[in-house]
Amino acid sequence: MDLASLEAFLAIADSGGFSAAGERLHLTQPAVSKRIAALEAQLGRRLFDRIGREVALTEAGQALLPRARRILAELEDTRRALGNLDAEVGGRLSFATSHHIGLHRLPPLLRRFGQTHPQAALDLRFLDSEQAWAEVLHGRLELAITTLGPAAAPLRTVPVWDDPLEFVVAPEHPLAGRGEVTLGDLAAHPAVLPDANTFTHRIVADRFAAEGLAPRLRMTTNTMETLKMLASVGLAWSVLPHTMLDAQTVVLRVPGVALRRQLGYVTHAGRTLSNAARAFMALLDDAAGPASVHGH
Structure with a gap:
């Protein structure tokens, strides 16, 4: 699982759609779709059901959601800890x-x-x-x-x-x-x-x-x-x-x-x-x- 795909997954889950996720991540909708397709291929599971314009998490998507949050939160925490090593406030x-x-x-x-x-x-x-x-x-x-x-x-x-x-x-x-x-x-x-x-x-x-x-x-x-x-x-x-x-x-x-x-x-x-x-x-x-x- 690459971090960019996890970020796209969370953005869709939080915003409720591929277009809104693209706006949040400053990506086109096809770019977001490509990341999700790659993630679904890696996991061998469908993560979203697309019903018309509505997007809903599948059972696999619901299982991934808290874990994806933890992974990205841990990464951000690590970035901050390393950034704090220099004492500058930036x-x-x-x-x-x-x-x-x-x-x-x-x-x-x-x-x-x-x-x-x-x-x-x-x-x-x-x-x-x-x-x-x-x-x-x-x-x-x-x-x-x-x-x-x-x-x-x-x-x-x-x-x-x-x-x-x-x-x-x-x-x-x-x-x-x-x-x-x-x-x-x-x-x-x-x-x-x-x-x-x-x-x-x-x-x-x-x-x-x-x-x-x-x-x-x-x-x-x-x-x-x-x-x-x-x-x-x-x-x-x-x-x-x-x-x-x-x-x-x-x-x-x-x-x-x-x-x-x-x-x-x-x-x-x-x-x-x-x-x-x-x-x-x-x-x-x-x-x-x-x-x-x-x-x-």
């Missing part, structure tokens, strides 16, 4: 963050990293937190800087920023004029929140559930700026980080309810990190200050 750092953190928390750190380590190339992707964690788990990214949820081995989380959350409405919303509101009051009005599978949604939903309530969702979106806009035009109430508050929305006082989330970074405990990743983590640790606790 090469490419592939990491992901959310739009909110990228806009509101990272700019000064990105500027400092670029000034301190001009030889390093940053490959920054904007992903939802849960998707970014999956990319770290599978070895496609070294680092994810996201909202932190419950972590299980082999992922390792390090908190950097405490992020208080506030209930907000438009100035003309029926609840805006009240000195105090309850979760019951909020449950009686429509809400706009992040998707149900996000860490932030779970923080909100769990607090309501503790009182036997549930938010009445009008719609969901994972972009905090969009949530702010929808709340500010009076469509519904929402929950926003304290850092985003301004005159466009009114903060509701909900006695006894203090929501907050942790923002930080996620790495894979079993993978070798590049010098560039270690250098960026050091900047994050500095931003966290001495209260940062490593590993959860």
